[in-house]
Structures are given as C-alpha cells and as structure tokens.
Amino acid sequence: MSCFQCGKALASALLSPEDTQRMDREMASILPMVMERAGMMVARLIRQHRRPCRVLVACGPGNNGGDGYVAARYLSEWGWPVSVASFQLPREGSLADQMARRWKGAMVPFVPEEAQQADLVIDAVFGAGMNRDLPEAVERFFAAAGQIVAIDVPSGLDGATGAVRGQVTPCWMSIALIRKRPGHLLSPGREICGEVVCADLAIPEAIMAEMDVRVWENGPSLWSIPVQAADDHKYKRGVVSICGGAEMHGAALFAFEAARHVGAGLVRLTVPSDAALLYRLASPAAIVDTQPLEQALKDERRHVWVCGPGLGMEEAEQTLPLLLKAGRQVVADAGALSWAAGKTEALKGVSVITPHMGEFSRLFGDLTGSRLDAARRAAAELDTVVILKGADTLIAAPDGRVAVNVHATPALAVAGAGDVLSGLVAAFLAAGMPAWEAAAAAVWVHGEAGQRAAEKKAGWIVPEDLFYELGRARQAASCPA
Ligand SMILES: NC(=O)C1=CN([C@@H]2O[C@H](COP(=O)(O)OP(=O)(O)OC[C@H]3O[C@@H](n4cnc5c(N)ncnc54)[C@H](OP(=O)(O)O)[C@@H]3O)[C@@H](O)[C@H]2O)[C@@H](O)CC1
Ligand SMILES: Nc1ncnc2c1ncn2[C@@H]1O[C@H](COP(=O)(O)OP(=O)(O)O)[C@@H](O)[C@H]1O
Ligand SMILES: [K+]
Known part of the structure; x- marks a missing residue:
C-alpha cells in the first residue's frame, strides 16, 4: 500500500537553500514582484501582531536585505516610525539595490545604540544566502535589540540544518517566506526563531509543482x-x-x-x-x-x-x-x-x-x-x-x-x-x-x-x-x- 502523495505533502514542505535558489532561478522574470510581495507580507504580519511602534529595519546586501527595504517602505506608508540601518549596501544594479533605492526614509548607522533605541528590530541582514560565520558587528547589533522579528531566518541560522554560526540573539518571531526551512524546526535553531509564521507569496502553482522537495514537517x-x-x-x-x-x-x-x-x-x-x-x-x-x-x-x-x-x-x-x-x-x-x-x-x-x-x-x-x-x-x-x-x-x-x-x-x-x-x-x-x-x-x-x-x-x-x-x-x- 503506497500512500505518499507529493502534491498533498507540499503544504508541509520544508525548503532548503538549494530549493529556494532553484525557485528563484525559475521565477527570475517575476522575482521583483515576489520580493515586493515578500516585504509587504512581512509588514502585514507585523501589523497583525503588534501595535505601531518605533521600528528599525536592519538590512544586508542580498535579497533578504531587499525584502527588508520593501517591508520598511510599507510600514512607513502606514504611518509607523521606521528607520533603516544598512550592514552593507546591496551590489549596484541588483534587485535588492533597486528596492533600497525606493526607500526614501531615514537611514541610521548600523550600531548597537540604534538597535537598543528601537521598540522592534526587523532582521533582514542574512537569510537563505548566509554562507559563513556571522560577523561580530551583526552579533553585537542584535544583542542590543529588545524585540526582533526575523525575515525568513534569524541572521546566523543555517536554514538547512538548524545550526547557528555565531552568537545569535533569540527572536520574538520569524517570518518564513513561502514555507518553513528545516532550521526553523531543528535544534538549536528552533529555540532562537520564536514563533514561526509563514508568509504566502502566491507563487505560481506550476513552479510549486516542479519543486523536488525532500524534507517535510511531519504531519x-x-x-x-x-x-x-x-x-x-x-x-x-x-x-x-x-x-x-x-x-x-x-x-x-x-x-x-x-x-x-x-x-x-x-x-x-x-x-x-x-x-x-x-x-x-x-x-x-x-x-x-x-x-x-x-x-x-x-x-x-x-x-x-x-x-x-x-x-x-x-x-x-x-x-x-x-x-x-x-x-x-x-x-x-x-x-x-x-x-x-x-x-x-x-x-x-x-x-x-x-x-x-x-x-x-x-x-x-x-x-x-x-x-x-x-x-x-x-x-x-x-x-x-x-x-x-x-x-x-x-x-x-x-x-x-x-x-x-x-x-x-x-x-x-x-x-x-x-x-x-x-x-x-x-x-x-x-x-x-x-x-x-x-x-x-x-x-x-x-x-x-x-x-x-x-x-x-x-x-x-x-x-x-x-x-x-x-x-x-x-x-x-x-x-x-
Ligand atoms: N524563493 C524564496 O524563498 C524567496 C526568497 N527571498 C529572500 O531571499 C533571501 C536569500 O537571498 P540571497 O540568496 O541573496 O541571500 P542573503 O541571505 O540575502 O545574503 C547573501 C549576501 O550576503 C553575503 N553573506 C552571506 N553570509 C555572510 C556572512 N556571514 N558575512 C558577510 N556576508 C555574508 C553574501 O556575500 P557573498 O557570498 O556574495 O560574498 C551575499 O552578498 C531569502 O532568505 C529571502 O529573504 C525573497 O526575496 C524572494 C523569494
Ligand atoms: N524533550 C523532548 N521532547 C519531545 N520528545 C521527546 C523529548 N525527549 C524524549 N522524547 C521522545 O521520547 C522518546 C524517548 O525514547 P528513548 O530515549 O528511546 O527512551 P526509552 O528507550 O527509555 O524508552 C523518544 O520517542 C523521543 O523522541
Ligand atoms: K534574516
């Protein structure tokens, strides 16, 4: 008796960094729209969980940073007091760079004192593309923050394994894009993610159906x-x-x-x-x-x-x-x-x-x-x-x-x-x-x-x-x- 059905299981898929990279390649032409939606969904989910407060969005050089700039724009449009601290600017001409250029609000230095003053810090420094140990400046920055919401995964968490690469400050909430990653469930990652909520990015069915997922949340x-x-x-x-x-x-x-x-x-x-x-x-x-x-x-x-x-x-x-x-x-x-x-x-x-x-x-x-x-x-x-x-x-x-x-x-x-x-x-x-x-x-x-x-x-x-x-x-x- 075989009862495994890939389609039915897709709802509980856990995406590896390779899965997301493949997905990004397949939807290259619509990636700007997907990033726009990712940032908007992050902003929406934050609005659902918190009253307006002083927000600091910490942005990195890759697409995770790109999502952060979009989220900053939406929250600001809704009247929240928002600033952005850039750990490293995106490469010129990249998608994240385009999103950064559309951010017209306040920029502040990437220093622990700024993180400390914010009511809520959004972590958009590194996501699925984190490929080496967390820089000390990032560790110190988040250690000073009160409440942290991570976009996709907390910076420093290996989404594939749940391993942490440095001193990662526990988050209050992590917003997983499209689906959770294994690292959201596997220790020690599980203990630093806080509540994990998924943001639906309305990915075309054909792309989801093509996914060769090998890891799922049991259910x-x-x-x-x-x-x-x-x-x-x-x-x-x-x-x-x-x-x-x-x-x-x-x-x-x-x-x-x-x-x-x-x-x-x-x-x-x-x-x-x-x-x-x-x-x-x-x-x-x-x-x-x-x-x-x-x-x-x-x-x-x-x-x-x-x-x-x-x-x-x-x-x-x-x-x-x-x-x-x-x-x-x-x-x-x-x-x-x-x-x-x-x-x-x-x-x-x-x-x-x-x-x-x-x-x-x-x-x-x-x-x-x-x-x-x-x-x-x-x-x-x-x-x-x-x-x-x-x-x-x-x-x-x-x-x-x-x-x-x-x-x-x-x-x-x-x-x-x-x-x-x-x-x-x-x-x-x-x-x-x-x-x-x-x-x-x-x-x-x-x-x-x-x-x-x-x-x-x-x-x-x-x-x-x-x-x-x-x-x-x-x-x-x-x-x-
Ligand atoms: N399909 C999806 O799910 C979608 C995903 N989306 C989003 O994309 C995110 C993944 O984006 P990404 O691939 O650009 O990787 P990301 O983590 O932003 O950083 C890469 C940059 O950081 C650097 N770098 C890495 N580690 C470092 C370190 N320790 N210390 C210092 N630098 C380090 C690295 O440097 P390099 O290796 O080039 O030297 C590179 O410049 C994903 O998490 C989600 O938020 C949505 O936008 C759309 C749909
Ligand atoms: N902290 C925990 N949270 C959830 N499940 C746990 C925890 N600790 C143990 N378990 C589960 O309890 C069971 C313990 O099994 P095992 O260590 O083999 O005990 P024993 O051999 O004495 O019966 C396993 O299924 C394990 O997954
Ligand atoms: K992050």
Missing part, C-alpha cells in the same frame, strides 16, 4: 493510516509479534500494550520459557509464546516483529538474525541496536531502526555535520528507515525523504516512551503501511498521545499514560481537522 498530509472498516478482522488489522527478554520485562510490555492500544488486531509476545509466568502475571491480556523462535516463524501471518526493547546482547544475537533470515519486517530498537554497535551491517534487512542520539553515535560514529544529513546517510547506508529520536525527531528514508517531527512534548522524556514508539511503528507496518510512512505516522501519533496525556497530568506522565490516549491520537492522525 497527516504525509501518510494515510487505515481507518476502521465494517469488514475488519484481526488479521486484516495486522499481527504484531514482540521478542521479550528474560530480565527487563517492562520494555517489551510497553511495546506490546502500545501496539494493542493503537489498534493492532493481534499482538503476541515471544519470550524465554522461564520468564513466561512473569509476563503473564504482569499483563493477563498478553498472549505469551514460549515455543522456540524458529517455531513461531513458521506462522506466515506473523510477519512484523519488534526486536530490542528489554533484550540483552545475547538475546538480541539469538533473535534478530533469525528474524531477518526469515524475511520478517523488523523494528529494531534498544538491545538490538546496542548489539549491532561495531557491526552495523548486521542491521541490513531491518525495516525501521529507532535510535536515540546515543545509540545512533554507537552505530554510526560521532556526529559530524547535521543530524538531518547523518540520519539520511544512515538510512541510505543500511537501506532502512531511520527514526532518529529526540526533542525533534527525524524520520529518514533510504531514498532521501526526511520528515521532521516537532509534534511532541518534553513530557515524553521518560524511560519507556521509546518502547511505546517501537510498538506503534510495528502496528502501522502490520496494518500495511510502507515503512517510512508507518514510521512517520507512529512518531506523530506518539507525540499526539504524549500531548494529550501531558494535558491531563500537568506534564508529568509515565509511559502507561500514553496507552489510553492512543485511540484518539490515531483518530486525530487519520481524520485531521
């Missing part, structure tokens, strides 16, 4: 979760099997309960025989198998497995290779990932891996560059879907697609929340969803259930609180408002 436009149907039966809903260990029962049970509560038709635990009683006592609902794994694998209906939560190294070694040899769809987490450290190729054939940053580094080495690129490389290397967990979770496919998930809550920062996620991924795989879509949907539903549970418990939840929110969370993901 229901990226996938379709099967809905309940009159002819449902448990095998149609999907069978999930979970390997349980001899010592840490809780982890496998969290995955088990999560898969059950999110709607899997049948969930079974396969555990060492001397641990079976403990599993049965812990969860009377559990179907606990003690037959050897080889035996369980003879049942073709059991094609989706969770391997890792609560498993020791030896247990992972005794289970994961067998599951893969039998051609099963495997969600590998926790113990399975620890076992594979130093022999990452042992994970080839796994459908989805769910490492947090510590597990990821043990598998793929210390992070160099961005998490987004690292997750994407890992997915391609193993030919598997990678869920790189954290406050912002990345879901990377081997073909380069990445969903960035911020639909979550810090209330999820509790041991066991990751085991719940493994059960959800398996349930959606068992329901027939393709691996990347199943993974992205599971992460979103996990976040939704976390938010709902946190709301009820003032933010302090235990993994069990998620279970009874999963039905409604799935429903919210299937039928978005």
